[in-house]
Amino acid sequence: MQNPGYDGVTLRQIARRAGVDVALASYHFGKKLDLFQAVFERRAAFLNQARRDALHRCQAEAAEAGKAGPTLEQIIEAFLRPLELAQETGDTGWRHYLALIAYINNSPYWGPKMMSHLFDELVQEFIAALAKALPGARREDLYWCYHNLSGALTLTLAQTKRIDNLSGGLCRSADLQAAYDHMIPFVAAGFREVCASRR
Amino acid sequence: MQNPGYDGVTLRQIARRAGVDVALASYHFGKKLDLFQAVFERRAAFLNQARRDALHRCQAEAAEAGKAGPTLEQIIEAFLRPLELAQETGDTGWRHYLALIAYINNSPYWGPKMMSHLFDELVQEFIAALAKALPGARREDLYWCYHNLSGALTLTLAQTKRIDNLSGGLCRSADLQAAYDHMIPFVAAGFREVCASRR
């Protein structure tokens, strides 16, 4: 397997793969860091739009049905499933991109630098929806619950195959659908427990 | 902040900090990779023993009380709290070590190479205890639930300060106690929901 992360790939490898000279990367993108950020930001907008659409869709459906808002499960599903669709296109670029999100979200170095300004606005919208589905919940409880959701998601996106070993092949990291099928009820129950018991 | 991960620190930095020549690292530890693994393995045994003790203690208490076994919450607490104690010693080495666990556990490159042989035996013991507390649960559900727990824990250990930003300072990454106080009921409810609804 390829070495990990930012330092794991060299500009010369990238240039060779692209069939161009090394110095061209610097000419067109500036520093290696700028190229890295450009790569990360390129697909983020698409992903966020897919998630936003999914959230608004289930909110609209709830409104049509005369409900106050979507259920917890529907909101969490809107947060997770678009990531699955991105993978299902068969584009290996998306699989690598999801692993890149995991790498960045879990890093005390890259996380603060690259996650917040790209994803926090949408995350706040999701948290607002969750708050509406959990009336009376304390704000700090909502944030800690989101933290747990984000962590479970991040480990899933990282595709470490750890669960493959642990389960003797019964579960597979690559099976995003199974991961989400288990994550959605798990997380929803967690939100209900924490946000209900403390209000 | 220091550059991240394996490539973020150079042998020359380490040697300078230790007040020795660069080549001494190679002489005593071999490759940089070997030094990295030595650093990671050194504290793992201590951590595992603390967790194992905590599990056996709550199992013994349950037996004395005439119960079949500890509750879900007690098992999860035994899995998490020892990590908090390691931090409370005030030793910054432990804080960095926990972040290192997060870095490795979440990496498709380092994870398979370094997590399984150090932690899986103990994890299997915990999963067996969880299975006993959730009679009739399907094995794959138990593994996926553990996966969610592991992800939430990993993001916590990474100390990314993301929740600090997101919550406007209401929650703090550094507050491991608050993290576990929210994680334990969250995860326990998740296990119950997933493992009960499918059996």
Place this chain on the structure above:
DNA sequence: GTCTATACCGTGATAGAC
């Protein structure tokens, strides 16, 4: 056995040739 000094090649970055 321990340790120092040094050399080798690959890295990101940049100045300047074309």
Place this chain on the structure above:
DNA sequence: GTCTATCACGGTATAGAC
């Protein structure tokens, strides 16, 4: 716009001092 040359610094191996 594109490529060459060069630089400081990275991990690593080794010759030789003590």
